[in-house]
Amino acid sequence: MKDPSLEDKQVVLVLPFQNLANSSEHNFISESMLDLFVGGLSGYENLKVLSKNTSLLAAKKNLQKKELINSYNVRYLLSGSVTVFGKNMRTNIEIRDIKNNQILLSQLKNSKTDDLFKVQDELVLSVLSKFNLEEDKIRVSNDDIETIEELRLLQFAAKEREKWSKEGYFDYEKALDKLYKINPNGYAHNLSQAWKHHYKFRLGFCKPKSNKASKIERRAASTSCFLKAMEFSTKAIEINPDKADAYLAQGYFLASAHILNRDGDRANEWGGLKKAGEFAEKGYSLINNNSYQYGLAGEVFTLCNKFEKATASFKKLFELDDNPSDTFTSFYMQASFLNNDLKKVKQLAKKIILDRKNSDEIDNCKSPFCGNAGYANVFLLYVYEQEKDFENQKKYLREYNQLENKYTKAMFTGRTNPANFIWSKQFKKIIEVMDNLGWHQ
Numbered sequence: 001m002k003d004p005s006l007e008d009k010q011v012v013l014v015l016p017f018q019n020l021a022n023s024s025e026h027n028f029i030s031e032s033m034l035d036l037f038v039g040g041l042s043g044y045e046n047l048k049v050l051s052k053n054t055s056l057l058a059a060k061k062n063l064q065k066k067e068l069i070n071s072y073n074v075r076y077l078l079s080g081s082v083t084v085f086g087k088n089m090r091t092n093i094e095i096r097d098i099k100n101n102q103i104l105l106s107q108l109k110n111s112k113t114d115d116l117f118k119v120q121d122e123l124v125l126s127v128l129s130k131f132n133l134e135e136d137k138i139r140v141s142n143d144d145i146e147t148i149e150e151l152r153l154l155q156f157a158a159k160e161r162e163k164w165s166k167e168g169y170f171d172y173e174k175a176l177d178k179l180y181k182i183n184p185n186g187y188a189h190n191l192s193q194a195w196k197h198h199y200k201f202r203l204g205f206c207k208p209k210s211n212k213a214s215k216i217e218r219r220a221a222s223t224s225c226f227l228k229a230m231e232f233s234t235k236a237i238e239i240n241p242d243k244a245d246a247y248l249a250q251g252y253f254l255a256s257a258h259i260l261n262r263d264g265d266r267a268n269e270w271g272g273l274k275k276a277g278e279f280a281e282k283g284y285s286l287i288n289n290n291s292y293q294y295g296l297a298g299e300v301f302t303l304c305n306k307f308e309k310a311t312a313s314f315k316k317l318f319e320l321d322d323n324p325s326d327t328f329t330s331f332y333m334q335a336s337f338l339n340n341d342l343k344k345v346k347q348l349a350k351k352i353i354l355d356r357k358n359s360d361e362i363d364n365c366k367s368p369f370c371g372n373a374g375y376a377n378v379f380l381l382y383v384y385e386q387e388k389d390f391e392n393q394k395k396y397l398r399e400y401n402q403l404e405n406k407y408t409k410a411m412f413t414g415r416t417n418p419a420n421f422i423w424s425k426q427f428k429k430i431i432e433v434m435d436n437l438g439w440h441q
Helices: 027-040 051-062 065-071 113-130 148-163 166-182 187-202 215-239 242-261 272-283 291-303 307-320 326-340 342-357 373-387 389-400 425-438
Strands: 010-015 046-048 076-085 088-097 100-113
Touching: 010 027, 010 051, 010 065, 027 051, 027 076, 027 113, 065 291, 088 113, 088 291, 100 113, 100 148, 113 148, 148 166, 148 187, 166 187, 187 215, 187 242, 187 272, 215 242, 242 272, 242 291, 272 291, 291 326, 307 326, 326 342, 326 373, 342 373, 373 389, 373 425
Parallel strands: 010 046, 010 076
Antiparallel strands: 076 088, 088 100
8 A cells, every 4th residue: 555655755666786797606795785775865854765675575576667656656766786707896776767767867887896885885875966865874884894705794694694593593603703803893793793692592592501400590591692792782882882773782682681580689780671771762862764773772662661662663663664574563563552552553463464464475473573463363352352343353353263374372471472471461461352252272
């Protein structure tokens, strides 16, 4: 459905760049171009750049001009290609006005691969000038990433993390450790190390090796991963105290460490949720129209029980990103529930359910954070119970029961849904409604 707020804006869709070389060795360069242009062109009042997720979806489905205009109000398509031969590189970009079938910009740059970042910045500036906009960012490309090898490692690690698999973790870890070794005093190098330890925890690699370890020993081992994460995010803040990312990361790690130890003696050892909230506030104050940062801030505010601020931050994310990630959408739904905004819960739950119906991928998601339709249905059924809208409740209960990917009570109350442990009093209300309606078996 077309967003009416885009009617008066110049809407740009950046397509994934093509790698025209015979080898896939330099795919990471062409892949970096999508992130570069989506990020570099975002945040301007009269220019709307559709999200990376939408770009990938449009390319995957090979959406045609008519559908792009009708569904997303696209006026301009930015496309391009990269060819690397030895140490030389040829980069081509084109901006086409698809409503008038006119080429707005066509530019070809021949350069050395070592000049990649200079070329990238020049190309973004060229595009901005075509839209009569001035570049207002300190640097377009990645912080402290100065070489092709650093970019390759960062892109590789990002792709491995997207897989969310134990098998891929060690390649991910190896890439980030190589990146850090290149520049131990780099902002991105330290921040990526911080998130590495969080990812290590999420995949279960922070547990003691012994199966006989006590609960206290398991908790201590997991906590050690967050302490390492905090060590690196603290250094990132020292390197550049004017960027939001590291403050938000520090708030996330502090809140996580508190929650992990909430029943023990160490719950407030690092300042607890109060300190985590302070870092979240500082990070939030430094955000400059960055959708991901608003999403991360929303998560941290939620963990700190600042639900009104969380939902306000997620709202900004949704204003900037036309296709937010499943994780942020689900977190927004949870934060809205905890903020007692049932209207927003209903809207987001329906979005998750509809997105899953429209997806071409097989639904094997078992977590609340990967677009689980069953999880969203549970929230929706709760809302209809409060509204006493039993007709719609009956309709969605039928849909819930017909889902092939079942979502059970054991899953809702289990480890894959940590929210049930953190806010057990509030989530108990949902459980009571579903106990009466009937869960998947």
